[in-house]
Amino acid sequence: MKSRVELRHYHTDISDFRRRLLIVAAGVVVAFALLVARWVDIQILHHNDYLVQAENNRISLIPITPNRGIITDRNGRVLANNYSAYTVELTPSKITNLNDTINAIAHLIPITPVDRRKFFKSLADNHHFASLPLRTHLTDEEAAKIAANMFRLPGVEVNARLFRHYPQGKVAAHLLGYVSRLNDADIAKLQSAGRYDNYQGADHIGKTGIEQSYEALLHGNTGYEQVETDAGGHAVRLLAHKPPISGDKLTLWLDSRMEAIAEKAFGDHRGALVAIDVHTGGILAMVSQPGFDPNLFIDGIDSADWDALNNSPDHPLIDRALRSAYPEGSTLKPFMALAGLHYGVRTPEQTIYDPGYFAFPGSSHHYRDWAPNGHGTVDMHKSLVVSCDTYYYRLANDLGIVRMHDFLSQFGFGRKTGIDLEGEKAGVLPSPAWKAKFSRQPWYPGETVICGIGQGYNLATPLQLAVATASLANGGTVLRPQLVQRIVDSHTGITRDLPAQIVGRINLPPAQLKVIVDAMIDVTRPGGTAVGAFVGTPYLVAAKTGTAQVVGIRQNEKYHAADLDITHRDHAVLIAFAPADAPKIAVAVLVENGGHGGTAAGPIARAVMDYYLLGKSPAPAPQTGGPVHGH
Amino acid sequence: MGIKRILLKLSSHLDYPLLIMLLILMLLSLFVQYSAGNESTTHLLMQGGNLLIAFVILVLVANISPWHLLSLAVPLYVGGVLLLLGVATFGDVINGSRRWLHLGVLRIQPSEILKIAVPLMLAWYFHTRQATLRLADYGIAATLLALPVFLVARQPDLGTALLIAASGFYVLFFAGLPWRLFLGSAVLAGASLPLVWHFMHDYQKQRLLTLLDPTKDPLGAGYHIIQSSIAIGSGGILGEGWLQGTQAHLNFLPEHTTDFVFAVFGEEFGLLGNILLLLLYLAIILRGLILTDRAPNMFARLLSASITLSFFTYVFVNMGMVSGILPVVGVPLPMISYGGTAQLIVLLGFGMMMSANTHRMLNKS
Numbered sequence: 001m002k003s004r005v006e007l008r009h010y011h012t013d014i015s016d017f018r019r020r021l022l023i024v025a026a027g028v029v030v031a032f033a034l035l036v037a038r039w040v041d042i043q044i045l046h047h048n049d050y051l052v053q054a055e056n057n058r059i060s061l062i063p064i065t066p067n068r069g070i071i072t073d074r075n076g077r078v079l080a081n082n083y084s085a086y087t088v089e090l091t092p093s094k095i096t097n098l099n100d101t102i103n104a105i106a107h108l109i110p111i112t113p114v115d116r117r118k119f120f121k122s123l124a125d126n127h128h129f130a131s132l133p134l135r136t137h138l139t140d141e142e143a144a145k146i147a148a149n150m151f152r153l154p155g156v157e158v159n160a161r162l163f164r165h166y167p168q169g170k171v172a173a174h175l176l177g178y179v180s181r182l183n184d185a186d187i188a189k190l191q192s193a194g195r196y197d198n199y200q201g202a203d204h205i206g207k208t209g210i211e212q213s214y215e216a217l218l219h220g221n222t223g224y225e226q227v228e229t230d231a232g233g234h235a236v237r238l239l240a241h242k243p244p245i246s247g248d249k250l251t252l253w254l255d256s257r258m259e260a261i262a263e264k265a266f267g268d269h270r271g272a273l274v275a276i277d278v279h280t281g282g283i284l285a286m287v288s289q290p291g292f293d294p295n296l297f298i299d300g301i302d303s304a305d306w307d308a309l310n311n312s313p314d315h316p317l318i319d320r321a322l323r324s325a326y327p328e329g330s331t332l333k334p335f336m337a338l339a340g341l342h343y344g345v346r347t348p349e350q351t352i353y354d355p356g357y358f359a360f361p362g363s364s365h366h367y368r369d370w371a372p373n374g375h376g377t378v379d380m381h382k383s384l385v386v387s388c389d390t391y392y393y394r395l396a397n398d399l400g401i402v403r404m405h406d407f408l409s410q411f412g413f414g415r416k417t418g419i420d421l422e423g424e425k426a427g428v429l430p431s432p433a434w435k436a437k438f439s440r441q442p443w444y445p446g447e448t449v450i451c452g453i454g455q456g457y458n459l460a461t462p463l464q465l466a467v468a469t470a471s472l473a474n475g476g477t478v479l480r481p482q483l484v485q486r487i488v489d490s491h492t493g494i495t496r497d498l499p500a501q502i503v504g505r506i507n508l509p510p511a512q513l514k515v516i517v518d519a520m521i522d523v524t525r526p527g528g529t530a531v532g533a534f535v536g537t538p539y540l541v542a543a544k545t546g547t548a549q550v551v552g553i554r555q556n557e558k559y560h561a562a563d564l565d566i567t568h569r570d571h572a573v574l575i576a577f578a579p580a581d582a583p584k585i586a587v588a589v590l591v592e593n594g595g596h597g598g599t600a601a602g603p604i605a606r607a608v609m610d611y612y613l614l615g616k617s618p619a620p621a622p623q624t625g626g627p628v629h630g631h
Numbered sequence: 632m633g634i635k636r637i638l639l640k641l642s643s644h645l646d647y648p649l650l651i652m653l654l655i656l657m658l659l660s661l662f663v664q665y666s667a668g669n670e671s672t673t674h675l676l677m678q679g680g681n682l683l684i685a686f687v688i689l690v691l692v693a694n695i696s697p698w699h700l701l702s703l704a705v706p707l708y709v710g711g712v713l714l715l716l717g718v719a720t721f722g723d724v725i726n727g728s729r730r731w732l733h734l735g736v737l738r739i740q741p742s743e744i745l746k747i748a749v750p751l752m753l754a755w756y757f758h759t760r761q762a763t764l765r766l767a768d769y770g771i772a773a774t775l776l777a778l779p780v781f782l783v784a785r786q787p788d789l790g791t792a793l794l795i796a797a798s799g800f801y802v803l804f805f806a807g808l809p810w811r812l813f814l815g816s817a818v819l820a821g822a823s824l825p826l827v828w829h830f831m832h833d834y835q836k837q838r839l840l841t842l843l844d845p846t847k848d849p850l851g852a853g854y855h856i857i858q859s860s861i862a863i864g865s866g867g868i869l870g871e872g873w874l875q876g877t878q879a880h881l882n883f884l885p886e887h888t889t890d891f892v893f894a895v896f897g898e899e900f901g902l903l904g905n906i907l908l909l910l911l912y913l914a915i916i917l918r919g920l921i922l923t924d925r926a927p928n929m930f931a932r933l934l935s936a937s938i939t940l941s942f943f944t945y946v947f948v949n950m951g952m953v954s955g956i957l958p959v960v961g962v963p964l965p966m967i968s969y970g971g972t973a974q975l976i977v978l979l980g981f982g983m984m985m986s987a988n989t990h991r992m993l994n995k996s
Contacts, residue, residue, distance in 0.1 A: 013807065017932070018924065020805055024940060025920055031947045032909055038954045042864035043902040050864025057861065058877045228881065 059239065060229050063201030066220030067490075068164060069247030071176065071210060073256040074284075074485060079176055080211070082162045086138035088146050089131040092123065094155030101153060102134065108149055109142040111135060114302045122181055122300040131157060136299055164204060164211075164298050170291040172259045174319035175283070175421065175483060177209020178294035180301075198222050207297070209319075210250065210483055213421050217487060220247035251486040253282030258611045262287045265604040271571075271591040272320035274466035274481075275608050278583045280500040281470065281479030283419070285608055286463070288320040322419060325427040325459035326590055329546030329597070330387045331575045332408075332454030334472060334516050336395055337380055339407040341512040345398045348380045348515045358393035358449065367393045367449050370547075384519035385528050387545065389453050396452025401443060404451065405431035410506045411468035412478055413460055418503065419481040427464050430457035455549055465588035469575040473542070473583035475513065476506035517542050521580045530574065533602025539613050542583075543576035543605070545597030548590075569593040572600035578609050585612050644693045644989040649918045649981065653689075656911060656966040657682045663967055666874045667888045667895040674888070674969070681971040685978040692982030697990050700983055701930060704748075704755035708775070711748040714741035715782040722786075742783045742791045743972050747979060749779060749795050750937035753802035758930035769808055776800070789835055790948075790960030797944050801937040805923075838958045855891065858883050860955045863897035863905075870901030888969040890961060893953040912946045912965075922988050931987035938980040945977070 042050060071080040088105060095101050102119070105111060115135045122132050138146070138158065146158045164179045182190075182205050190196040190205075199205070200222055206215040223244030262273050266289040275285040290312075296305050309317055318324060340346035356374030357366035369375070369389040375382065383391035396404060409415065414429025428434070430451055432443035450456035460468075463481060471478045480501035487496045520542035524534035529545040548571040572594030577586040587605045594600030610616040661679060668674030718741055753772050760768050776799035784792035804813070828836065841853045862878035865871070874880075876898035879887040887895050897905055919939025926932035942965055949964040951957035963973045 016807060017805060021920055021924055021936075024804075024936075025917070028913070028916055028940075028943050031943075032913055034956065035909060035947070035950050035954060036906060038951075038956050039863065039897070039902050039905050042860055042954070043867055043897070043905070046864055047867045050861050051867070053861045054865035054878055057858075057883050058881060228877075 058228050060227060062225045062227060064223040064225060064244045065162065065201050066222055066244035067162060067246040068179070068204075068220065069214075069218040069249050069490065071218075071250045071252065073172075073252050073254045073259075075255065075257075076251075077256045078167055079172060079252070079254075079256060080164060080166050083165055084160050084162055085136055086140075086143040087133040087136045087159055087161050088138060088143075089133050089157050089159055090119070091131045091155040091157070098123075101156065104149075104153060105134065105146065105156065108145045109135070109138065114304070117304075118300050118302050121303060133161075133299060136161075136163065161203075166294045168256055168260070169293050169295065171256055171263065172254060172286070173209075173291045173294045174288045174321065175209050175254070175286050176294060177211040177213075178207055178297040179204040179211050180207045180297045181205075181299070200224075204298070208423075209294075209421060210252075214248075214250060214484065218247040218250065220490075221245040246490040249488040249490055250484050251488070252483050253277060253280070253284055253485045254286070254483065255284055255612070257617070258608055259285045259287065261611050261617060262604060262608050263289060263291065265607040266591070269591045269594055269600070270314055270320070271589070271594065271601075271604075272324065272462040273587065273589045273604060273608065274321050274462045275585055275587045275612070276466045276470045276479075276481055278470040278473040278479075278577060278586045281467070281481045282485055282500075283481055283483045284585060284612060286321045286483070288318070290314050290316040292316045319421075319423070320462065320590070320592075322417075322421060322424045322461050322463045325425050325461050325464075326571055326573070327456075327458050327548040328413075328454035328460050328465060329548040329571070329573045330389075330454060331465060331544050331546035331573050331588075331597070332452075332458065333384055333387065333392055333546075334520060334544050334575075335408055335411055335413075335468065336392050336399075336404070336452055337384060337516055337519075338508065338512060339399055339404060340380070340395050341515070342407060342507075343399060343403055346380060346395060351377050351379045352391055352394055354378050354388055354390040356390070358390045358397075360397075360445065365446070367446075380515060381519045381522070384516070384544065385522045387523075387529050392452040393449045394452075396448050397445065399448075399452075401431060401448040401451065404448070405429055405434075410478070410504060411471055412464055412503065413458075413468065415464075417461075417463055417467050417481050418501075419463060420483050424463070425461050427461055428457050428459040454546060462588045462590045465573070465575055465590075466586055469577055469588055470586035471506060472508075472513070472516070473577035473586045475510070476508040478503040478506065517580060520544055520576075524576075529596075530576075530598040530602045533574075533598055533606050534576075537578075537606070537609070539578050539609070540580035541576055541578045541609065542580040543574060543602070545602070546573035546575075547571065547595065547597055548573055550593070567593055570595055572597045574598065574601035574605055576605045576609070578613060585609060641690055641694055644985060645690065646918075646922060646985050646988065649915065649922070649985070650689075652911060652915045652918065653966065653978070653981065656915070657686070659908070659911075660967045662873065663892060663896050664888060664969055666876065666899060667879055667892050668969070669880060670874065678969050681969075681974050682966075684971070685974040688975060689978040689982035689985075692979055693985035693989070695986050697930060697987045700751065700934075700986060701755050701758065704751045707744070707748040708752035708779075711741055711744045712779055712782070714744065715779060717741070719782060719785065740972065742779075742786070742788060742795070743976055745779045745783065745795050746791075746798060746941070746976050747983075749776060749799045750802055750934060750941070750980075751983070753799050753806075754930050754933035754937065757802065757806040757933055758928070761929045764807070766809070769803060769806075769812065772799075772803055772806070776803070787832055787835070788961070789831075790962055793960070794941065794944060794948075794962065798937050798941040801940045802933045805933055805936040806929075838960075841959070855885055855959055856955045858885065859891050859894035859953045862894040863954060866898040866901045866904075868902045870897075870899050870904055873899050875899060890949065890963055890968060891953055892968050893950055893964050896967070897953075909950075912943075916940075916943045916946075919984070922984065926988055927991070928987075931984075934987050935984045938984050941980070942977065 068082055070078060072078050090098065090101065092098060102111060102116060111134065119132060119134050143158050146156065150156060166176060181203055182199065186205050187196060190199055198219065198221060202222065206212040206218060211218065221244060223242045225238060226240040227238055262285050266287065269289060271289055273285060273287040274283065276282065277284055292309055354369060354374040354376060356372050357368045359366050370387070374390060375386050375388045378388045378391050382388065409429055414427055416424050416426045435441060435443050447456055451458055467478065467481055480503050482498060482501070484498055486498065521540055522528050523543050523545065524530050524541045530543045534541045534543065550568050550570060572591040574589045574597040575587070577583045587608055589601035589605050591600040660682065661675060664678045665675045752775060756772055756775065776796065780792050780796045783795060841856060858878060862876065862884050865878070876895055878884045878898055879895040884891055884894050896908065916939055919935060919942065923932055923935040923939060926935050945962055945965045948957055948960065948962045952959050952962070963970055965977045966974060
C-alpha cells in the first residue's frame, strides 16, 4: 500500500505554495493596475467627452411651437385657425421594418391605404425630420390604445399637435393658401434667411397665398423649455423657460360671405373675380374658379387628390385672379377714350362714321366691328355704350402705340400691382420697345389698331383690371391692392391698421372723367351692352363689357360660338363700379370661354354688388357643407 | 457566564485587521447606497440590515470549530448539487433562466450555496488526502468541481458558473496542481473557446460583442456599458461629490444600486475615490493572502486562498464590467452593492477563513 503513496516533502511543498502565492499576488496587482489604467483613460483623458455626454443625457431643450396666427375676414369670420389633435408618429431611424410596424399599428387603429401612401410620400420628401405622422386626428380611445401598446412598438409615439384648419373649406382657398409640412427646400430657404432657429419643433409652413406671404407674422416665435430629463425622457426639473409668442392675427378686407356668393355665382364656369374697395385698395373678394379645399394639403396631400387637382384640365390650383393674364377686350375702351381726351385727339362730341369695319387708306384689309353692318354715326358716349370697335380702331391709329402705352401704363397695365401675395403676373402692355425685346421685329401700324380694342398683345390679370377700374371710380388714384387690413399682435394686443398705399395719381380732369362714367352708366341701361345683368338695381352702376378672343377669326369667316370647341370660345370680361355717383366697390370679372361679357360676367358682378351695397344674398345664406344652389 | 464574557469569547477568534477593513467597507457601502438609492432612508436601513446580519454570521461562523466546518463540507456540497438538480427540473424561470427554487415559503438560488460549498468541499478533499496525494486526486477534485459548474452553466448562468469554477480552481492551484497540468488545461481551454462560442446563447454572444463596440446598439445591449462609462468618465479626477451624480439620480444608469453601483461611486468620487477604494480592496486581499501564508494546516490554507481570491475575482469582474473592459455578467461588487445573499456569502466566507486560521487544530488521528 505504501508503495502507491507519493511522499511529499514538506519544505518543497511550502516553498512551491509560497511561489504560487506570490504569482497570484502579482496577478492581483496587475489586474488592479488594468482597472486604474482604464479609469485614467476615461476619467482624465476622455473626461470632457463623457462630461458632455452626461450633460446631453441630462439637459434637453424642448422647443415649444407657437400658435399660428388666426386669419379672419373683415367681419371676424374665421378663415384659418388651429386645433389640437392626437397624431401617431413614427421615427423611421428607430424602426427596422416600417411596414411591419405600420401593420402592427393597423391592428390597433384603422390605417387606410391613403394614410400609408401619405406617410411614404412625406418620408420621401422630408429628410430632416426625426418623426413623421402616420395618422392624425386620433380619437381619445385610439390614442389610448396606441399608448398602451407603445412598449412593443419602438419608434412609435402619440403626440398632441396643433393643426391648421380652414373652416370655410373652398371659400377663398387661393388667396388664403395653405400650410403644409416643411420640406427640404423650405428648410434650405429658412436657413439661408437665418430664420431656421425659429422653426425648431415646427413642422408646418405657409406654402401659398396669405399663409405664404405673411408667414413671418403668422408663424410667431418659438419658445423653449430647458429641462433636466431622466432616462425615460421625463422632465424632472425646469431649468429655464421662454414662452412661445403666438403669431399675429390677421384681419382681411375680404368679406367671406361675399366671396362665397361670388364663387357660387360662377356656377360651373372657370374664371376669376376681383372686387376692390375703391378708396383703400382693400380686396373685398377675390375668386378663382374652380377652387380646391386647402385642408387637403395640411398633412401632405394624398397622391390621388394631388393628381386630381394637378392634372385637371381646369387647373384648379392656379389663382386665375393674379396668375392668369387675359386680353382686356373691350373693357380697355374707357381707358382708351380717356387717352383720346387727354391727348386732344378726340372731343366727346366728335363723331365718326362706322360702316362695320376700319381699313387703312388704300388697303383692302378690314378690321371688323363686332356688328357686321356697323353702328353708323358714333360719338364717344355711344362708342362706349354700344362698344363700337371701329371708333377705337381709328382712335388707336390716331393716338399711336407709344402714347397709348404711356397713358394706359398709368393705370397699372403691364406692371405688377404689388398685392400682398406672391406669384403675381405683370400682364402685357405692348409698345414698340416691348416688341423689340420680345421678338426683334418692328412694330406694325395694324398692331396698334388691334390693341385699340384690347386685343393683340394686350394681356392683363383680373386683378390689374380691378385696380384700373378702381382708379376710374375714385377719380384717378392708383392704389396698391391689399388683402390684409389689420394686424393684431397677439402678444401685446397692439392693433396695426395697414394704411392705404397710393401707387400713383393720374391727372383725370373731372369733366373728361364724367363723359366716360356717364357712358359706362348707360352701358347698364336699355341700349347698353350690360343691360340684362343690371336691370332694376337701386344703385347706379358704371360698367363696361368685353369679350376676349381666344382664337383669331379669319377675314371672311364669322364667329359662331356654337361652331367652336368650348375652350376656343371667347372669354367674357366685365368691369364695373358702384354706386356710380359715389363709388365704393370696383369689380372685374372674367369668365373663361363665357362668351359675351354682359351676359356671362354681368350677373356675377351684380351678385357681388347687391350683397356689398344692399346686404342682399342671391341664395339662402351660404352654410359650409350645405346644399349648393345654382344661380 | 456574563455578556461580557460571551463577547470576549466571541472576539477571540476574529482577525482584527481584516475585520476593521471590512467594517470600513460596510460604512462606505451605506454612504454609497444612500446616494444610489436616491436618498431613501428605507433603502439605507435595508442595506444596513443586510450588512448587520452578514456581520453577525461572520462572527458566529468564526467561532465554529474548523472540525465542524470540515464535517459540513460533504453534506453542504451534496445538498447543493441536489438542489441544482432540483432547479434544473422544478425551478422557476426568471428572465429566461432557471435559477430559483421554491422550498415552501423560501425561494432560494442554489448556485449561491455552491460558491461556499465548492471551496469547502475541495479544501476538505485535499485536506483529508494530503498524506496520500496522487495525480488522480486532482482528476477527482476537478470532477467534483466540474459537476456543479456544468449544472449552473446550464441554467444558464455563465457568470456564476465561472465564479464557482474560479473558486474551485484556486483550491486546485494551491493544492499543488502540477504546472504541466495547469498549462495543459489552459491550452485546452483556449482551444475549446470556439466550441464554447458555439454553445453560447445569443444574449451571451451579444454581451461579448457589445463589449467590443458598445455604440453598435446604444439603446439595447450597449446601453449598460455606455451609461456606466459616461457616469465614471464624467466623474473626472475628484468626482462630482456625494449625492451629486446625475447619471444615477436621473436613472440613466441601470441597476445603479446593485451590479452597477460602482458607476455611481466613480461619478461621485472620481478617480481619487476609485483608487482609494481599490487600495482598500487590495489591502483586504493582501491580508487574506498573508493569513493564507500563515495558515496552520492544509484545510485553512486552501480555504483561505480560495475565499480571498474569489473575493478578488468578484471585485475585478464587477469593476471591470462597470468600467467597460469586461463583458456584462451578473456579479455584484462585494460589500458595496445592495443585496442580502451576496453580502452574506462574502462574510460567511471570511468567517470560515477566520475560524480555520484562529482555532488550534490538533490532528485527531
